[in-house]
Each structure stands twice: as C-alpha cells, then as structure tokens.
Amino acid sequence: MNKAIFFKEWIKTKRTFWILFATMVCFSIYIIFQIFHTCEFVSPTRVWNNFIIDDKGVYINQMQFLPLLAGIILAFVQFVPEITLKRIKLTLHVPYPQQKMLLMMTLIGVLELTTIFVVSLGLYSAYLSTIVCHEIVFSSFMSALPWFVAGIASYILVSTICIEPTWRGRVIEGLMSAIFLRIFFVSVLPKAYSFSIVGLIIVVLLCFLLMLRSMFRFKQGLQD
Amino acid sequence: MAWMLPWLYDFAFYKPSSIPNYSFSPISRNFVHWEYTDGKSLYLDSDNKSYNQDQYDSLLPIQYYFILESKNKALPSLEGYPINRMSVGMGMANGSGNPASIHRPSLGVKEIMESTKYRLALQDPTQVFRCKKNSIEFINKSDNKIDTLKSRLFTDAFNAVGFNWPIVRSSGNPTSRKAYDFGYLVLDSNHEVYNMLQIHGKPYIKKTQVTPEMGITLLSMREPMNQAYFGYALGKNDSFYLIMKDYSVKKLDFKVDLNKNNFWLMGNMLYWTVTVTDDTGYDLYAINAHTYETIAHERHETPVLSYTKSLKWVFPCTFHFQRNEDKWVYPSFADWSYYALILNIILAGLLFYIKRRRKENELWLPLVTVFCGLFSFIPALFIRENS
Numbered sequence: 001m002n003k004a005i006f007f008k009e010w011i012k013t014k015r016t017f018w019i020l021f022a023t024m025v026c027f028s029i030y031i032i033f034q035i036f037h038t039c040e041f042v043s044p045t046r047v048w049n050n051f052i053i054d055d056k057g058v059y060i061n062q063m064q065f066l067p068l069l070a071g072i073i074l075a076f077v078q079f080v081p082e083i084t085l086k087r088i089k090l091t092l093h094v095p096y097p098q099q100k101m102l103l104m105m106t107l108i109g110v111l112e113l114t115t116i117f118v119v120s121l122g123l124y125s126a127y128l129s130t131i132v133c134h135e136i137v138f139s140s141f142m143s144a145l146p147w148f149v150a151g152i153a154s155y156i157l158v159s160t161i162c163i164e165p166t167w168r169g170r171v172i173e174g175l176m177s178a179i180f181l182r183i184f185f186v187s188v189l190p191k192a193y194s195f196s197i198v199g200l201i202i203v204v205l206l207c208f209l210l211m212l213r214s215m216f217r218f219k220q221g222l223q224d
Numbered sequence: 225m226a227w228m229l230p231w232l233y234d235f236a237f238y239k240p241s242s243i244p245n246y247s248f249s250p251i252s253r254n255f256v257h258w259e260y261t262d263g264k265s266l267y268l269d270s271d272n273k274s275y276n277q278d279q280y281d282s283l284l285p286i287q288y289y290f291i292l293e294s295k296n297k298a299l300p301s302l303e304g305y306p307i308n309r310m311s312v313g314m315g316m317a318n319g320s321g322n323p324a325s326i327h328r329p330s331l332g333v334k335e336i337m338e339s340t341k342y343r344l345a346l347q348d349p350t351q352v353f354r355c356k357k358n359s360i361e362f363i364n365k366s367d368n369k370i371d372t373l374k375s376r377l378f379t380d381a382f383n384a385v386g387f388n389w390p391i392v393r394s395s396g397n398p399t400s401r402k403a404y405d406f407g408y409l410v411l412d413s414n415h416e417v418y419n420m421l422q423i424h425g426k427p428y429i430k431k432t433q434v435t436p437e438m439g440i441t442l443l444s445m446r447e448p449m450n451q452a453y454f455g456y457a458l459g460k461n462d463s464f465y466l467i468m469k470d471y472s473v474k475k476l477d478f479k480v481d482l483n484k485n486n487f488w489l490m491g492n493m494l495y496w497t498v499t500v501t502d503d504t505g506y507d508l509y510a511i512n513a514h515t516y517e518t519i520a521h522e523r524h525e526t527p528v529l530s531y532t533k534s535l536k537w538v539f540p541c542t543f544h545f546q547r548n549e550d551k552w553v554y555p556s557f558a559d560w561s562y563y564a565l566i567l568n569i570i571l572a573g574l575l576f577y578i579k580r581r582r583k584e585n586e587l588w589l590p591l592v593t594v595f596c597g598l599f600s601f602i603p604a605l606f607i608r609e610n611s
Contacts (some may be wrong), residue, residue: 114546
C-alpha cells in the first residue's frame with residue numbers, strides 16, 4: 001500500500017519535481033560559474049576575501065527565496081487538485097489509516113524537496129570546498145540551511161492550508177504560516193541560526209500535526 | 225502573537241533616541257556636545273550653556289583644527305604641545321565595542337599579513353590561519369593548501385615563549401589600508417597575552433606584561449598613528465587596560481563590561497573622551513592622552529521614553545528572535561512586566577463576556593488571558609466551540 005501511495009504521489013508531482021530540480025541545480029551551477037569566473041579572471045584570493053568580509057551569505061544568498069518558492073509550488077501541485085477535484089475524499093476513504101496516508105503523501109513531498117535541496121546545496125558546497133577552507137564552506141552552508149528548512153516548512157504549511165476546509169481557517173493558517181516562515185529570514189548573517197536551527201527543524205516537523213488537524217476538520221465536513 | 229504584536233507596537237510608536245556625541249574641551253575643561261533637535265543643531269556643554277557653531281569649533285581646537293585653520297583661527301599650541309596637521313593626525317585615537325560585537329558568529333579562520341612593507345607599502349593578506357588545540361595552521365588563499373612549514377615554524381615559536389594552547393582569542397587588523405602592521409594580539413588559555421607578527425614570512429612572538437591575575441578576556445588591536453600603545457584589553461572586574469608599545473600594561477581608571485555596556489572612545493593628541501553606556505544612562509570620562517589619567521567624569525541618566533513607559537502597561541512580556549545584545553537568532557523573552565496584569569484582567573473579563581454571549585463554554589481562555597493578555601485575547605476571539 002505504501003508503495004502504491006508513493007507511486008500515486010510521484011505520478012502527480014514528477015513533472016514539477018523535475019522542473020524544480022532543474023531550476024535549483026541550474027541556479028547552483030550559475031553560482032558556481034560566478035565563483036569560477038572570479039577565480040579565473042580575478043583570483044581565488046578575491047573569493048576568500050568575499051567570504052571573510054561577508055555578513056550576508058555571499059553568493060548563496062542569490063537563492064535565498066528559491067527553496068521557499070519550491071516548497072510552495074510543490075504543495076500547490078500536490079494538494080490543490082486533491083481538494084478541487086475532491087480526490088482527497090476518496091483517498092481518505094481507502095481502508096488504510098488516514099494519518100498514515102497523509103503522512104505518506106507529505107513524506108514524498110518532503111523527500112522530493114530534500115533531494116532537490118541536497119543536490120543543489122551539495123553541488124555548491126562540493127565546488128566551494130575546492131576553493132576555500134572547510135570553515136568557510138561550513139559557514140556558507142549554515143547561511144543557506146535556514147532558507148532550505150524554510151522550503152520544507154513552506155511545503156508542509158501550504159499543504160495544511162490547502163487541506164483546511166474553511167476559508168476562515170485558511171486565512172488564519174496563512175497568517176500564522178507567514179509569521180512562522182518570517183523566522184527563517186530575520187538574519188542573513190552566516191551561522192546566526194547555529195543555536196536554533198535544530199529546534200526550528202523539530203518545529204517544522206511538528207507542523208505535520210497542524211496538517212492532521214486540517215484533515216480531521218475536512219473529514220468532519222466543516223464549512224464556512 | 226508575542227513576537228508580532230510588540231513588533232507592530234514598535235513599528236507604530238517607536239522613536240529612535242541616541243546619546244549625543246560628547247567631546248572633552250581643553251578650552252572650557254568640560255564635556256561639550258551637539259545634538260540635532262527639531263531641525264536645529266544645538267551646541268551645548270555639560271552646564272547646558274549654549275554656543276553657536278563657531279564658538280563650538282573653537283572649544284574643540286584639535287577636533288576642528290582643519291576648519292579653524294581654514295579661517296585662520298587655529299591655535300599654534302595648546303598646553304605646551306604644538307598643534308599642526310602632523311600632530312593632529314598622529315594623536316588621533318578611537319575605539320568602540322558593544323555586546324553584539326563579541327556575541328556573534330565567527331568564521332573560524334583569520335587573515336594574517338606580512339608586517340614588513342614591500343616597496344614602502346603593506347600588502348594584502350595572502351594567507352589565513354586557524355587555531356587548533358595545540359597548534360596554529362596557515363592556509364594559502366591562492367591554492368587552499370596548508371602551509372605546513374609556516375604552521376610548524378609559528379607553532380614552535382609559540383611553544384618557545386611558553387604559550388599555553390589553545391588560542392582563546394585573537395585580534396588584529398589584517399588590511400593594507402593602514403600605516404603599519406603590528407600583527408595580532410593573542411590570548412592564551414592562561415589569560416596571558418602575546419603579540420604575533422609575521423616578518424619576512426617568519427614568526428615573531430613576544431609575550432606582553434599581562435599577568436594571569438588581570439584575567440584578560442577580550443582584546444582589541446588598535447595600531448594608532450603615534451604608536452604609543454597598540455591595543456586595548458578588558459579584564460577582571462571590568463578593568464580596561466592599554467597594552468603599550470614596550471609590552472607594558474597600563475590600567476585606565478574606568479570600567480567597561482562589554483557583555484552589558486556599549487563603549488566608544490574618541491581621542492586627540494591631548495584628551496580622549498570615553499563614553500560607557502548602560503541600561504539607565506551613560507558615563508563620560510576624559511582621559512589625559514599622555515598620562516592616561518582620568519581628569520573628568522560625568523554621569524548622565526537617560527530619560528525613560530514614553531514608548532518604554534507605555535510598553536510595560538500593554539504587554540506582559542515581549543518575544544524576540546534577535547536582540548541588540550547579540551547577533552544570534554534564537555527565541556527569547558524579555559521586558560517582563562506585572563503592570564500589564566491590569567490590562568490582562570480587563571481583557572479576560574471582556575473575553576468572558578463575549579464567550580458567554582456567544583454561548584460558548586471555552587472558559588479556560590479568559591483564564592489564559594489573565595496571564596498572556598493580548599497575546600491570547602486576539603486568537604481567543606477566533607477560537608469557537610466545535611470549530
């Protein structure tokens with residue numbers, strides 16, 4: 001059954017997945033080219049200097065909002081047809097635990113996003129490690145990590161909003177989501193989230209409970 | 225709510241206030257400052273005596289030397305010291321620090337430059353160093369490779385002067401845009417301070433006269449033009465030390481705790497003006513730039529803003545992800561206030577009334593509102609039974 005759910009979700013999202021994958025990877029390659037260009041036409045020292053004086057996640061900050069956008073797009077693609085075409089009703093009536101069903105559906109989205117993020121950030125970090133020392137690579141990685149976690153968070157929260165049956169609930173959840181997502185962008189200083197990123201990841205995973213709440217409300221048939 | 229409501233309140237009502245820029249006048253022998261209020265510049269001294277701009281320039285004949293010189297009003301000498309372009313430039317001193325400058329993420333590597341000049345000019349750093357448990361390691365920027373020979377040379381040089389590993393803190397200004405380079409001030413695990421220079425690629429490590437009893441925790445390499453001293457150090461009991469050119473240490477007669485205070489120092493060839501701020505006000509010190517003795521001290525209380533006064537009546541606390549005291553992002557509560565209980569109780573009563581009128585039984589919400597106030601009142605209005 002798990003395999004079937006995964007396959008169903010994959011069929012639904014694979015086109016978006018490959019588009020997002022290509023976009024993010026191309027963006028990483030674009031940043032890599034920028035660094036390569038600086039190394040070739042100025043000097044690697046310039047790249048080092050850019051990182052040493054950096055207080056806003058130099059280079060990688062160009063893709064600051066891209067993971068957020070990727071999460072929102074994937075959530076829409078996966079859950080809007082479920083709601084508008086009433087498919088979710090059928091899905092939730094399959095003889096399979098509903099929470100688990102929703103978890104599986106969300107899990108594939110999270111896995112797809114994680115794959116995209118790991119590949120794009122991995123490409124960038126791997127190239128960067130050939131130019132600068134590991135402290136700088138780690139610092140740059142830590143600059144970007146909150147933005148990528150925000151991508152996962154935006155996916156879960158937008159999915160929650162999609163499943164929510166009432167517009168009143170959607171507006172409240174939308175506002176709360178916007179406030180929560182703002183946390184990931186309050187500082188662009190490298191390593192500023194070192195003390196809080198683990199906690200934020202846990203909170204993002206707990207956001208799944210909100211999704212379950214929306215599902216129960218949907219099952220109850222609540223309307224405006 | 226606890227995060228966004230205080231932010232909205234700030235956005236609506238906050239008016240920035242700043243501490244005026246004070247300087248010690250060698251003419252009037254007191255602190256003078258200027259401030260910009262209601263579209264007008266005011267020039268005042270500590271007794272609130274008002275001056276015009278020309279008088280103010282004359283009160284600070286070194287600070288405004290170039291302006292006075294253009295008007296042929298510059299003094300030829302003061303207190304026995306000649307005043308000219310050279311002496312004014314050579315005597316300048318400055319420094320600043322605040323809690324956020326020390327509580328912030330660090331990269332983990334620092335640049336190091338050659339201290340000797342190549343063809344009369346300093347060159348930009350070509351290497352960085354990282355501090356390891358029992359050694360120091362140099363990395364070339366050009367090829368990202370470890371310079372093992374230099375790393376060993378410097379590690380051995382540190383060991384030879386009795387350095388206690390690891391490097392706890394280091395401070396330097398690795399830029400070619402300065403007159404000379406005095407390398408790094410390095411603090412070891414025994415609270416002793418060393419000077420590290422790279423001369424012709426070789427290490428030059430010298431122990432300063434800082435003793436472990438001073439409990440030095442923070443350092444700042446300064447490299448002033450007159451080379452009389454080359455760094456500041458902060459130690460036990462919030463003491464402030466100058467590390468002199470001959471590696472001796474001079475204790476200054478004021479206290480700074482950079483975990484709590486903002487500090488800035490502006491000086492000229494005769495006097496330094498030091499401002500140390502805290503939660504309730506600020507201290508001004510005038511320091512003789514030759515003897516390093518405090519010759520004047522004033523304490524000013526900061527008026528409590530109406531914004532701050534009203535804040536404590538509105539919110540029981542505030543919630544932040546960023547603070548002025550550091551550069552980290554993590555959740556924290558601040559500004560706890562019992563005064564807000566009055567508003568909380570009123571809101572709880574109002575909520576109780578609303579819930580009863582709506583014939584809802586969520587009576588725990590008014591109870592929560594007694595403690596959380598506006599933060600729970602607003603969401604509680606949207607929470608409805610069976611919704």
